[in-house]
Amino acid sequence: MTDSRCDVLIAGGGIVGLAVALEITRRFPRLRLLLLEKEDRVGRHQSGHNSGVIHSGVYYKPGSLKAALCLEGARAMIDFCRAHGLPHEVCGKVIVATRKEEFPRLEELRRRGEANGLSGIRLIDAGELREIEPHASGLRALAVPSTGVTDYAAVCEKYAELIRKQGGAILTSTAVTGLRELTGEVIVETGSAEFSATYLINCAGLFSDRVARMAGGEPDVMIVPFRGEYYHLIPQRSSLVKALIYPVPDPQFPFLGVHFTRRISGTVDAGPNAVLAFRREGYRRTDFSLRDTASSLVFPGFWRMASKHWRSGLHEFHHSFSKGAFVRALQRLLPEVREEDLVPGGSGVRAQALRRDGSLVDDFQFVPNGRMLHVLNVPSPAATASLVIGREIVMTAEKSCGF
Numbered sequence: 001m002t003d004s005r006c007d008v009l010i011a012g013g014g015i016v017g018l019a020v021a022l023e024i025t026r027r028f029p030r031l032r033l034l035l036l037e038k039e040d041r042v043g044r045h046q047s048g049h050n051s052g053v054i055h056s057g058v059y060y061k062p063g064s065l066k067a068a069l070c071l072e073g074a075r076a077m078i079d080f081c082r083a084h085g086l087p088h089e090v091c092g093k094v095i096v097a098t099r100k101e102e103f104p105r106l107e108e109l110r111r112r113g114e115a116n117g118l119s120g121i122r123l124i125d126a127g128e129l130r131e132i133e134p135h136a137s138g139l140r141a142l143a144v145p146s147t148g149v150t151d152y153a154a155v156c157e158k159y160a161e162l163i164r165k166q167g168g169a170i171l172t173s174t175a176v177t178g179l180r181e182l183t184g185e186v187i188v189e190t191g192s193a194e195f196s197a198t199y200l201i202n203c204a205g206l207f208s209d210r211v212a213r214m215a216g217g218e219p220d221v222m223i224v225p226f227r228g229e230y231y232h233l234i235p236q237r238s239s240l241v242k243a244l245i246y247p248v249p250d251p252q253f254p255f256l257g258v259h260f261t262r263r264i265s266g267t268v269d270a271g272p273n274a275v276l277a278f279r280r281e282g283y284r285r286t287d288f289s290l291r292d293t294a295s296s297l298v299f300p301g302f303w304r305m306a307s308k309h310w311r312s313g314l315h316e317f318h319h320s321f322s323k324g325a326f327v328r329a330l331q332r333l334l335p336e337v338r339e340e341d342l343v344p345g346g347s348g349v350r351a352q353a354l355r356r357d358g359s360l361v362d363d364f365q366f367v368p369n370g371r372m373l374h375v376l377n378v379p380s381p382a383a384t385a386s387l388v389i390g391r392e393i394v395m396t397a398e399k400s401c402g403f
């Protein structure tokens with residue numbers, strides 16, 4: 001696209017922005033679509049720094065958007081990978097209770113999974129757990145056979161290729177820096193040019209609240225970055241894990257607890273934890289941004305969240321700074337794992353929306369506003385469900401913006 005006028009402009013080339021673009025170019029081939037991504041490639045942030053799991057839908061509250069979209073999205077993702085020759089495997093997973101107090105929560109997960117329409121999930125005893133994962137230790141577990149793994153960076157590249165084939169344009173190294181809504185159009189400023197769009201869809205991930213604010217709106221939520229740090233099992237010890245071994249998650253917290261993931265590449269990851277980050281794209285412990293930290297500290301919900309979750313927050317910091325503590329958490333699932341079996345892996349930063357009342361937004365959140373639609377909370381399992389999230393966002397935009 002050489003002119004600066006388009007029908008739909010998407011800010012953000014992560015898996016969600018790309019899935020929206022894919023849906024629009026497929027359903028509305030005559031619309032001129034432009035996607036702007038600030039990095040030099042698509043999928044550089046959350047979408048390229050995740051665990052690569054195709055979630056099955058067992059965790060989510062029945063009736064939530066997450067529950068509705070995960071199951072369908074997982075099937076769509078597997079079909080997509082199959083159709084385009086992308087690496088994937090349906091390897092199954094086990095969620096392991098290591099203490100009796102976790103039994104009711106494990107049972108609740110089974111109920112949720114069944115209510116969400118998963119087939120094949122079942123509670124198993126310690127003996128059966130050992131047949132599936134010979135080195136795992138637990139009192140009871142939930143076997144979830146439909147969980148899989150893929151490579152979401154490769155999925156993003158494929159989405160981008162298809163968008164271009166279907167006539168959409170993607171400009172990388174172009175950050176949205178300002179937005180103005182005029183009669184009948186939205187003016188989108190970047191460092192180098194201005195674009196005029198009839199509709200704007202904000203899929204800026206860790207910066208989605210800031211992009212929403214550029215338009216003069218005051219979203220009810222602020223994005224809080226939570227870094228997830230990984231270790232890798234050294235190749236000589238990777239046979240300790242066959243597929244995916246998860247703990248029973250804490251229902252007070254939207255994260256799943258450190259677990260083992262055999263990636264599609266064969267590497268076994270341990271993690272991620274969930275540490276409050278002091279920079280939105282802060283992949284290292286030492287990363288700090290005054291602007292990001294200050295904006296968190298002045299948001300009223302931040303202090304309310306801190307007063308509620310300070311204990312688990314400190315626990316996560318401890319696990320971040322102490323490899324020993326991290327390993328002890330893992331040993332509850334896999335007693336044979338030792339500190340020397342693990343080497344530092346990468347990290348990812350989750351964009352988690354926080355309300356003014358201090359509660360963390362659990363479900364996906366898409367907020368229409370005039371000619372714009374802001375995607376303000378698309379945490380895990382959004383990579384899994386990206387194809388159907390794209391469809392839902394386009395349907396919401398169709399209703400609210402009318403294209």
Ligand SMILES: Cc1cc2nc3c(=O)[nH]c(=O)nc-3n(C[C@H](O)[C@H](O)[C@H](O)COP(=O)(O)OP(=O)(O)OC[C@H]3O[C@@H](n4cnc5c(N)ncnc54)[C@H](O)[C@@H]3O)c2cc1C
Binds near residue numbers: 038046052384
């Ligand atoms: C550690 C970790 C593990 C996870 N594991 C899984 C998993 O196993 N399975 C699963 O389904 N989900 C998982 N997730 C969640 C999943 O990765 C995210 O939900 C998903 O990637 C969100 O996609 P996105 O497009 O919204 O965000 P992103 O991928 O972050 O994309 C947003 C894009 O917007 C761009 N951007 C920001 N500001 C601007 C601007 N001003 N102008 C232009 N572009 C801009 C950014 O550069 C970025 O590329 C995990 C996430 C993390 C962090």
